[in-house]
Amino acid sequence: MDLEEFNKRIVVLRPTLMEAAKHMNGNDASAEDLVQEVMLKLWSMRQQLDRHPNPKALALNMIRHKTIDEQRHKQLEYGRPTAEPSSEETTRHVERQDELRLIGEIINRLPALQAQVLRLKDIEGYETEEIASITGASPENIRQCLSRARKTIRQEFIKMTIR
Structure with a gap:
């Protein structure tokens, strides 16, 4: 997949990915970071995307997994769930x-x-x-x-x- 095809098939998904990341994460800045990471990952695997049946589903799944990873990282880093105890x-x-x-x-x-x-x-x-x-x-x-x-x-x- 070349740059032009990547832009046609993947970059157009950015608003959808952004919306999903905001919904899952609740933080605009963090959602933007997640989308950027996923876009970079998709770019690095652009040769395999030609054979993938549904790149949109793949991208949304990557957003979901990145969000879960981020939440787990926060739990491990702070030694407790991300919600602050009263x-x-x-x-x-x-x-x-x-x-x-x-x-x-x-x-x-x-x-x-x-x-x-x-x-x-x-x-x-x-x-x-x-x-x-x-x-x-x-x-x-x-x-x-x-x-x-x-x-x-x-x-x-x-x-x-x-x-």
Whole structure:
């Protein structure tokens, strides 16, 4: 495909591509960049476009994929979805992290067997019989340790969080 044919078949698609990019992206400047990238890509593959049954569909598909790539890049770059969390969500997230840290500290202060049983049962999901074979304690002792550990965590957490 030469320059003249490229202009007739592909460049005339630019307004359609621009409209699609604006619709998907919502940002005029970013949409213009996406269309420009797609046009460059189409130009670089102009020899294969002669054999392609529907260049318009190909171009629109390229716009869609570029938009998705851009959104994923933003998510990876900022470590979160592109929508900004509200201050209430941020506050709740920080509170939750503090609560988890406190619970971890409380678990670390439990007697060794209670801490091990709690981790195996509630965190790793082992059954009581499996925990008994791992620890060498009886199933009844496992249940008692688990109950005491949970009660201690509850009491200590309440003491630490009530101001």
